[in-house]
Amino acid sequence: MNRFVLPFVVFAALAGVLYVGVKHSPDKSTMVSALLGKPAPAFELPVLGDASRKFSTSLLAGRPWVMNVWGTWCAECRVEHQALLDIARQNRVPIVGLNWRDEDAAALEWLARLGNPYTVVAVDGDGRTAINFGVYGAPETFFIDANGLVQYRHVGAMSPEVWEREFASRLPQVGMP
């Protein structure tokens, strides 16, 4: 009897370690941003479709905004596009598109064909701004609060559910008596 106790205890311990390991493995969809609660990196980038104009994050100082990282090469970005259009129609918060490692012509064609949910699209051709935000795949969507702090980062396609739960809930409530 006694000789089965030790192997069983060892097995249980190993199973426990592996269970914790699997549960906490870096799941791509739940990896939290290293920037949470920290100031969003400031950037100034050319505006898509009009390189003579620059978009600067200082323009949005003092108000909450959303940044959506996308590219025409990104399949999930096509999936979330309708959700973004619906969100933009509510007109509650500026949505800045960060066009990441993309071709300007392809990006413009995409927006002309599918509709443009963005308040403004900044062109991050060499990916430096994306790195400053710790972006590791598109699409990613950030919520930046009125104090300029990153409050949430969603990895993967945006959906109405994610929007309501994680983004709309962080906006100042409107229409309250």
Next chain:
Amino acid sequence: MSAGRLVTLQMLALLLLSLSWRAFAIDITVLPNEELQRRYQSLTHEFRCMQCQNNSIADSPVGLASDLRREVAELLVAGKSDDEIRAYMVQRYGNVILFTPPLAASTAWVWMFPVIAVFAGAIIGVVIVRRRSKMVDTDDSIVEPEEVTR
């Protein structure tokens, strides 16, 4: 050819195959001097490619990895230390970008577990060997002659 030599040759072939990953090197970055180049090689093998998580940024062909290699090269040329470059990456991507986690309270068990496992294994080994060596002393079973010659 004897079976033994065949096995040796097979092992040798396997060994050679296992080395051939070097042929997939995809990075052609050249830094101004050998010292920087050496540090570049070593640093790019320390950072995880976040898109394909079991590759380092040195071994990954994806666009983000090449962007991160460019960052490393530029920071090196700008005179940053290895620790400053590690901090730069961790600040943006978190500790998960490091293949070697830092020693902190939350990661202590990661570092302790192998040590504990080796000690546990050694103790179990000693216990088993002691038990068996006692068995030889007390073994009075009769051995049949044909069993010995077999």
